[in-house]
Amino acid sequence: MTILYNPFFLLLIAFVSLFLFRVVLIKTGLIHIVKKKWRFIEDCFHVYQFFKVPEFNESMQRNQLYQKVFVYLNSLTSIEDSDFTNLFTGKKPNEIVLRLDPNQVLEDDFLGAKIFWINEDKTLVLKIRKADKRRVLRPYLQHIHTVFDELNEKKRDLKLYMNVLDDHDGQNGRWRSVPFTHPSTFETIAMESDLKNKVKSDLDSFLKAKQYYNRLGRVWKRSYLLYGPSGTGKSSFVAAMANFLNYDVYDIDLSKVSDDSELKFLLLQSTAKSVIVIEDLDRYLSEKSTAVSLSGILNFMDGILSSCCGEERVMVFTMNGKDHVDPAILRPGRIDVHIHFPLCDFTAFKTLANSYLGLKDHKLFPQVEEIFQNGASLSPAEIGELMIANRNSPSRALKSVINALHTDGDGRGALNIGRRLSDNGSRKSVEEIGEPSGVFCKEGGHAVKEFKKLYGLLRIKSNRKSPSFDLSSGQKDS
Numbered sequence: 245m246t247i248l249y250n251p252f253f254l255l256l257i258a259f260v261s262l263f264l265f266r267v268v269l270i271k272t273g274l275i276h277i278v279k280k281k282w283r284f285i286e287d288c289f290h291v292y293q294f295f296k297v298p299e300f301n302e303s304m305q306r307n308q309l310y311q312k313v314f315v316y317l318n319s320l321t322s323i324e325d326s327d328f329t330n331l332f333t334g335k336k337p338n339e340i341v342l343r344l345d346p347n348q349v350l351e352d353d354f355l356g357a358k359i360f361w362i363n364e365d366k367t368l369v370l371k372i373r374k375a376d377k378r379r380v381l382r383p384y385l386q387h388i389h390t391v392f393d394e395l396n397e398k399k400r401d402l403k404l405y406m407n408v409l410d411d412h413d414g415q416n417g418r419w420r421s422v423p424f425t426h427p428s429t430f431e432t433i434a435m436e437s438d439l440k441n442k443v444k445s446d447l448d449s450f451l452k453a454k455q456y457y458n459r460l461g462r463v464w465k466r467s468y469l470l471y472g473p474s475g476t477g478k479s480s481f482v483a484a485m486a487n488f489l490n491y492d493v494y495d496i497d498l499s500k501v502s503d504d505s506e507l508k509f510l511l512l513q514s515t516a517k518s519v520i521v522i523e524d525l526d527r528y529l530s531e532k533s534t535a536v537s538l539s540g541i542l543n544f545m546d547g548i549l550s551s552c553c554g555e556e557r558v559m560v561f562t563m564n565g566k567d568h569v570d571p572a573i574l575r576p577g578r579i580d581v582h583i584h585f586p587l588c589d590f591t592a593f594k595t596l597a598n599s600y601l602g603l604k605d606h607k608l609f610p611q612v613e614e615i616f617q618n619g620a621s622l623s624p625a626e627i628g629e630l631m632i633a634n635r636n637s638p639s640r641a642l643k644s645v646i647n648a649l650h651t652d653g654d655g656r657g658a659l660n661i662g663r664r665l666s667d668n669g670s671r672k673s674v675e676e677i678g679e680p681s682g683v684f685c686k687e688g689g690h691a692v693k694e695f696k697k698l699y700g701l702l703r704i705k706s707n708r709k710s711p712s713f714d715l716s717s718g719q720k721d722s
């Protein structure tokens with residue numbers, strides 16, 4: 245019996261009871277009633293000030309602030325704790341959004357202060373402790389503006405702009421836009437995951453670097469060069485970048501630009517928060533198939549002009565190879581990040597098999613791996629097309645890939661001894677051999693035409709050449 249009088253034992257009993265009491269409160273939801281009562285008691289010891297945000301002003305015009313606060317409140321996670329919440333379908337399929345119900349109170353924390361919002365009829369009431377008001381109110385309202393802008397930015401519909409030839413009215417080059425709905429994301433691109441993560445974090449830090457660029461007196465832009473053989477995912481990657489950044493895309497067709505000043509004009513007309521793309525820059529430069537001069541392109545890349553009309557632009561240039569390109573184009577500052585897009589190796593093949601066929605493993609995988617190890621390769625586009633064509637039968641799809649790897653007409657097949665693979669199976673060094681050729685799957689007589697699907701528009705390219713390879717491992721090299 246003496247144990248009952250032991251203070252340690254009593255303390256233990258007290259702890260256990262408190263713990264059980266808390267568990268019961270949480271499990272039954274009674275905790276919310278306790279919190280409400282506690283808040284009521286707390287309120288008796290504080291003086292509050294109230295601010296009303298009515299939906300309409302005295303002339304019955306909509307109050308913009310009401311809209312902003314409403315959107316902000318609906319984005320708070322505490323909305324899930326209110327007693328009543330309205331559920332609506334969102335814009336995206338399967339999206340459900342929460343909306344604050346009238347007469348509900350929402351709690352928010354800002355700079356260590358507790359702020360309450362009461363949703364009264366057509367008015368939102370802000371309740372703040374007088375002691376916190378001076379310190380917190382202004383920055384809090386500013387914070388609401390910022391969050392609203394960010395939310396707005398996220399849900400805006402993206403656009404793809406394309407430059408068209410001079411109008412009849414003699415005006416300079418113009419942009420025409422269509423909704424940008426390309427489904428490509430970083431997740432759908434088969435690429436070394438390390439490299440993919442590097443690009444993502446590079447883009448992320450670019451987005452957050454406004455002050456930094458300003459302090460350096462530099463235009464807030466970042467330029468990427470995507471280079472590699474045809475069908476390796478460069479255009480899809482541009483689309484993935486735009487989707488990741490939530491930026492519009494300006495796709496410049498240099499053959500439709502009549503001179504250097506028109507290129508400047510197009511840049512001036514582009515808006516901030518956009519990806520500006522010039523595809524196949526090496527081809528334009530080598531074939532001289534554009535009226536724009538090299539210096540016109542260099543000035544464009546420097547983005548001198550963009551500083552006068554907003555900032556925050558990402559420039560992307562794609563090339564099949566950079567060996568024959570003027571080094572001035574590639575110098576750091578003009579191109580900040582070089583990303584190499586190699587032909588498919590076994591790792592990329594597995595990613596494609598997973599996304600196109602839902603295969604994580606298959607009895608034919610070792611055979612495919614062996615062929616890759618012997619140096620055979622196709623572009624992800626070629627392999628993707630074979631998989632799509634045979635998507636109802638994974639075995640047939642793999643057999644057709646094996647067949648195509650053995651017999652691909654580019655001379656890039658198993659007989660190609662000019663390549664070696666690094667130990668981890670990724671291509672580190674390749675040499676250019678083989679004849680230019682189309683892409684054909686010999687099995688079953690299927691011809692696999694190479695369709696270029698850029699930004700939802702179908703383009704067919706006829707000038708397929710043997711790809712010029714690069715010794716770079718595809719990392720940031722400038």
Ligand SMILES: Nc1ncnc2c1ncn2[C@@H]1O[C@H](COP(=O)(O)OP(=O)(O)OP(=O)(O)O)[C@@H](O)[C@H]1O
Nearest residue numbers: 432433434474475476477478479480624625696697
């Ligand atoms: N790495 C990849 N991962 C997933 N899909 C890919 C990849 N590379 C290519 N594809 C698929 O192949 C098709 C063609 O790719 P894309 O147009 O992006 O290649 P590209 O490198 O831009 O070619 P080109 O140099 O001829 O313009 C797309 O439908 C894309 O989905």
Ligand SMILES: [Mg+2]
Nearest residue numbers: 478479523696
């Ligand atoms: Mg392309």
